[in-house]
Amino acid sequence: MSSVSNPAPSARLVGFLLVLPALAVIVGLFLMPLAISVIGAFRTPDGWGLANFTKSADLYSIDVLYTVGVIGLSTLLIGLLSIAIGGYLTLGENPRAVALLRWLYRWPLFIPFIVVGQMMRTFLAKNGLMNNVLVAAGLMAPLDTVSFLDWRGIVISFVWKQTPLVALLVAGAMASLDRGTIEAARNLGAGRLRILVEIVVPQVMPTLLVGLTLSFVTMMSVLSVPLMVASQSPTVITADIAFRINAYADYGVANALGVISLVITGGVAWFYLRHTMRERL
Amino acid sequence: MKTLAFCALALGLTAGTAGATELTVATAGDQNMVDYINQYLAPIFEQQNPGDTVRAVGTGPGDAGSQKILERFQAQADAGVTSWDTDVAVVHQKFAGPMAEKGYLAKFRDDIATGKLVSSDMAKNALGTNVDGYVMPMFNSQTAIAYNPDLVKNPPTTYAELADWAAKHPKAFGYNGIKGGMSGVSFVMGWVYAFAGDGDKLQQGPFDPAEAAKWDDAFAKLKAFTANTTLTPGNAGTLDMLARGEIAMGPVWVDMFYTWEAGGQLPPNLKLVLPAPGMPGQPMYYVIPKDAAHKALAEKFVALATSPEVQAQGIVKKFNWYPGIDAQYVKANLSPEDWSKLFTDIGPDDLATKAKAFPITPYNNAILEAYERQVQ
Numbered sequence: 001m002s003s004v005s006n007p008a009p010s011a012r013l014v015g016f017l018l019v020l021p022a023l024a025v026i027v028g029l030f031l032m033p034l035a036i037s038v039i040g041a042f043r044t045p046d047g048w049g050l051a052n053f054t055k056s057a058d059l060y061s062i063d064v065l066y067t068v069g070v071i072g073l074s075t076l077l078i079g080l081l082s083i084a085i086g087g088y089l090t091l092g093e094n095p096r097a098v099a100l101l102r103w104l105y106r107w108p109l110f111i112p113f114i115v116v117g118q119m120m121r122t123f124l125a126k127n128g129l130m131n132n133v134l135v136a137a138g139l140m141a142p143l144d145t146v147s148f149l150d151w152r153g154i155v156i157s158f159v160w161k162q163t164p165l166v167a168l169l170v171a172g173a174m175a176s177l178d179r180g181t182i183e184a185a186r187n188l189g190a191g192r193l194r195i196l197v198e199i200v201v202p203q204v205m206p207t208l209l210v211g212l213t214l215s216f217v218t219m220m221s222v223l224s225v226p227l228m229v230a231s232q233s234p235t236v237i238t239a240d241i242a243f244r245i246n247a248y249a250d251y252g253v254a255n256a257l258g259v260i261s262l263v264i265t266g267g268v269a270w271f272y273l274r275h276t277m278r279e280r281l
Numbered sequence: 282m283k284t285l286a287f288c289a290l291a292l293g294l295t296a297g298t299a300g301a302t303e304l305t306v307a308t309a310g311d312q313n314m315v316d317y318i319n320q321y322l323a324p325i326f327e328q329q330n331p332g333d334t335v336r337a338v339g340t341g342p343g344d345a346g347s348q349k350i351l352e353r354f355q356a357q358a359d360a361g362v363t364s365w366d367t368d369v370a371v372v373h374q375k376f377a378g379p380m381a382e383k384g385y386l387a388k389f390r391d392d393i394a395t396g397k398l399v400s401s402d403m404a405k406n407a408l409g410t411n412v413d414g415y416v417m418p419m420f421n422s423q424t425a426i427a428y429n430p431d432l433v434k435n436p437p438t439t440y441a442e443l444a445d446w447a448a449k450h451p452k453a454f455g456y457n458g459i460k461g462g463m464s465g466v467s468f469v470m471g472w473v474y475a476f477a478g479d480g481d482k483l484q485q486g487p488f489d490p491a492e493a494a495k496w497d498d499a500f501a502k503l504k505a506f507t508a509n510t511t512l513t514p515g516n517a518g519t520l521d522m523l524a525r526g527e528i529a530m531g532p533v534w535v536d537m538f539y540t541w542e543a544g545g546q547l548p549p550n551l552k553l554v555l556p557a558p559g560m561p562g563q564p565m566y567y568v569i570p571k572d573a574a575h576k577a578l579a580e581k582f583v584a585l586a587t588s589p590e591v592q593a594q595g596i597v598k599k600f601n602w603y604p605g606i607d608a609q610y611v612k613a614n615l616s617p618e619d620w621s622k623l624f625t626d627i628g629p630d631d632l633a634t635k636a637k638a639f640p641i642t643p644y645n646n647a648i649l650e651a652y653e654r655q656v657q
Contacts, residue, residue, distance in 0.1 A: 059653050121514060127525040147527065149514060232458040232512035233657035243460045246345040248646050 038262075041255035052256035059253075064260060066234040070151050071219045074158040075212050081159065082167035082211065086204070087196040090174040091182070109164045113157075117228030120157045124148035124229070153229040154236070158219050166211035173207035174200055206276055213272045217265045237261045301332045302575050304582055307353070308339055308371035309346030310565065313540070313600065315339040318371075321595045326585055333578060338367075343462060347376040354385040354570060365572045368579040371419055374403065374563045375642060378410030387569045387576065388414040393584040400607040403564045409486045409641030416566035417587050418605030420596045423535045423562035423636050424467040425553040425627055427520070432529040439557045440475035444502065446530075447509050455511040455519055455528035459652050462516035463563075466649070468532035470639055471560035472503055473648055480558060483640040483648075493647050500655040507656055523551060532560070535627070539601035553626035559635030564605060589614050597623055603632075 044051040056064075085105050092098040108116070123129045126147035134140040148156065177200065185195045201208070223238040237257050244254040304326075308314045315337050323335035340346040350370050357365050372380070380386050390396040390404070391414060403421070405413040426443070428436050432453070437443040447454040457465035474480035476499035482492065511528050513519040519531040520538065524547050533553075541547045567583045569576060585591060592604045593614030603623065604611040612620055624632075639645055 059650070062657075121518070122521070125522070125525060126527040147511070150512075227461070228514060230512075230514060232461065232514075233653075235460060239460055242345070246343060246348055247459070247466075247649055249348060249351075 037255045037258055040251055041259045044252055052252040053260075055253050056256045056260060060237070060240050060257060063234045063237060063240055064264075066151070067220070067236045067261070068264060070154050070236065071158070071216060074155050074162070074219060075216050077155065077159045078163050078166050078215055079208060079212050081163045082170045082208070083196070083201055085163070085167040086170035086174045087192075087200060089171045090177075090200065091192045091196060105167055106164050108161050109168070111161065113161060113222050114224040114228070116157050116161045117225040120153055120160075120225075121149065121228045124153045124156065150230045150232075154226055157225045157229055158222075161225075162215040162219065166208070166215055169207050169211040170204055173204040177203055209272055209275060213268055216268050220261055220265050301334075302578055304333060304335050304368045304575055304578050305366060306335055306337050306369045306371070306582070307350050307367045308337060309341065309343075309350060309373055309376075310339070310371065311342045312339065314371060314565075317595065317600060321599060322582075322586055322591070325591070326582055329585065330578070330581065335582070344373060344375060347373040351376050351380060351385075354380060355383070357572075358383070358385060363572055364574040365570045366574070367570055368573045368575045369582055370568050370570065371565055372568060373565060374407050374639070375645070377407040377412050377416050377566050377568060378642065380568060381407075381412045381415045382410060385570055386415040387571045387573065389569050389576075389580055389583070390414045390417055393417075393580050393587075395584050395587040395589075395606060398587070398589065398606040398610050401564070401605075403638070407566070408639060408645065409488075409643075412566075416568055417583050418564040419567050419586065420536075420592075420600075420602035420605045421562055421564045421636075422602055423555075423627075423632070424464050424471075424532055424560045425535050425538075425555045426530055426560075427523055427533045427538055427551055427553055428530040429523065429526070429548070430550060430552050436530070436552070436554045437556055438554065440472060443530075443556055444506050447506055450529070451509045452511045453529040454509070455513045455522050455531040457513045457515050457519055458507075458657075459649055461512075461514055461518065464516045464519060464532045464534055465513075467561045467639070469503070469652055470645075470648065471556070471558075471637070472506075473499055473640075474558050474637060475499075475556075476502055480637065483644045484638045486641045486644075488641060488643040490647070492644070493651060496648070496651055497655070500651055503652070504656045520547060524548065535562075535603075536601045539622075543601075555627050555631050555635045557635060559637040561637045561639040562603075563639055 041052055042048050042050070085101065089098055089102060092101070124147065125131075126145050126149075128147075130148075131140065131145040135142050135145065181199055181203070182195055185199050190198070221238065223242055226236045226239045227242075237260065241254045241257045244250045244257065306318055308318060318335065318337040323337065326335055327333060340349040350367070350372055353367065354365070377386075390399070396417065399418060401418060401421070404416060404418050405411065407416065426436070430436075433446075437446045443454070456468050459466050459469055470483075473496060474483065477496045479492075479495075482489075511522065513522050513528070513531065516534060516537065519528070519533055520541055522528045523531060523533075524541075535553060538547070538551075538553060542549060542551065567586060569579045569583065573579050586595075587606055589606065589610040592606055593611045596602045596604055597611060597615060598619050601623065640648060
């Protein structure tokens with residue numbers, strides 16, 4: 001009988017009932033609102049159409065490019081810093097420095113974005129803590145100080161907050177590498193930087209890309225940091241979505257902007273999937 | 282066992298109707314709005330109505346907070362709920378019109394004693410919509426330009442002078458654009474009143490889409506002006522930058538300015554000026570939903586909140602707002618010093634001529650969108 005491979009109908013029903021609550025939560029709280037938002041992007045006061053997208057392109061195309069630029073740059077810097085941190089944890093020769101770094105680098109993981117925004121808002125201001133310290137140390141004249149409360153502030157906040165997550169993943173992957181490959185390279189006279197770039201990083205590339213993709217998607221959805229640090233124009237898409245709803249009660253254009261950011265994150269996910277698939281083949 | 286449960290239930294129900302009502306007050310605005318209700322109004326109300334309690338729910342700062350209340354009403358109306366979960370709501374001017382138009386609000390002003398103490402036109406008309414009877418003004422707040430007299434000896438008294446001043450002192454003027462809070466929006470509206478002609482038409486209507494063509498020149502000027510300014514992160518961001526000496530001048534809410542100054546967050550020497558032709562301010566309104574669960578008690582609450590004593594001690598003295606009811610009834614309840622503190626920098630005459638309203642909603646949205654298109 002096929003009952004060995006195929007459970008009896010009653011057992012199948014029980015199985016279905018068991019996943020039903022989880023399924024209902026996903027459908028009701030995630031898929032439904034998503035579908036309503038996507039559909040809402042095409043609904044205009046004059047019926048169905050692309051007017052919301054035309055308006056988004058008209059008013060916010062610079063903001064879309066700005067978002068991709070700011071978050072792309074942040075992702076790049078996060079990648080470089082996590083390789084540097086993971087690399088030192090794996091290849092570092094001073095045990096005290098390694099222990100200190102291991103203890104320090106994870107702290108921002110436990111700080112929410114809104115708190116990061118709040119800290120950076122006063123830290124990076126023209127007469128904020130950072131510049132005051134530089135001036136007091138005699139490294140800068142008071143008149144030469146500049147405020148970093150613009151795109152640079154957003155990039156600094158994002159990199160500060162997201163690097164530990166990616167570094168955690170990358171350092172873990174680096175630690176589980178076969179030490180033999182590193183020792184072999186060292187025996188042949190390769191320097192630490194060369195080992196990192198040519199031996200270690202290529203082997204942890206899939207993990208690095210997972211971490212960066214997750215960070216990119218997370219940063220695309222952050223509203224608090226841009227609002228706290230730099231809400232002026234141009235600004236990131238999330239701030240525009242909030243403004244459309246709060247100033248105009250205009251869900252149409254807000255939904256269209258949401259779909260645009262979904263397409264961007266979808267594009268990143270597609271790139272990542274294609275890359276990992278090729279790697280597996 | 283079952284009988285016992287029913288008895289307990291019945292007992293609970295009768296106890297519920299005998300007194301001990303929980304009045305839910307939803308308020309938009311910053312934390313100070315929730316504090317005002319929880320720390321000032323609720324204790325007085327609970328003392329006057331033994332057994333009843335007040336629960337304040339903050340829905341968030343700015344228009345977003347009022348938008349949430351509007352959506353809550355909408356959801357309950359759409360669902361056909363007969364007893365709404367909000368008894369009193371405090372909302373921004375812009376949202377009172379849509380609420381009244383959609384029939385979410387009770388007409389209660391004539392039913393409460395303090396309704397007669399209101400004289401302001403804002404109690405009848407909210408940005409072009411007739412709200413007569415549906416709202417009680419809680420307070421009026423006003424925007425103005427704050428400046429540091431050590432850095433600015435002769436503050437500009439008109440928008441035109443301000444534009445010249447900013448051109449001569451690059452980056453010394455700061456404002457928060459239109460996406461970082463209402464003080465920046467208010468500054469932009471004042472700019473349009475100053476440089477695009479018919480402010481009265483914008484404030485009173487009727488809406489004419491052709492009017493927008495007249496703003497191009499004003500926005501071109503504003504774009505050049507903005508290039509010479511520092512953009513600040515939000516209403517509080519402007520005050521922060523003034524306090525740290527990063528900017529010398531910027532638009533602020535008058536009540537926030539005085540509250541920060543009293544709390545030591547601003548240097549005490551900063552001053553305010555209201556440049557001609559004026560800047561907009563706005564009231565916050567108390568409204569009662571049509572299907573509020575505890576309507577009689579809600580009316581009692583609003584009557585208390587708009588009584589001359591509470592308006593004097595709470596609104597003016599404690600929170601530095603301009604009163605919602607006619608000032609003559611409030612003045613009698615305050616010492617001359619407390620009363621004059623409200624007019625330290627901006628006198629009653631200035632307020633009478635230069636305190637404007639925001640444009641009616643369609644103009645308001647058109648101006649914001651024109652700013653997004655032409656200035657950013």
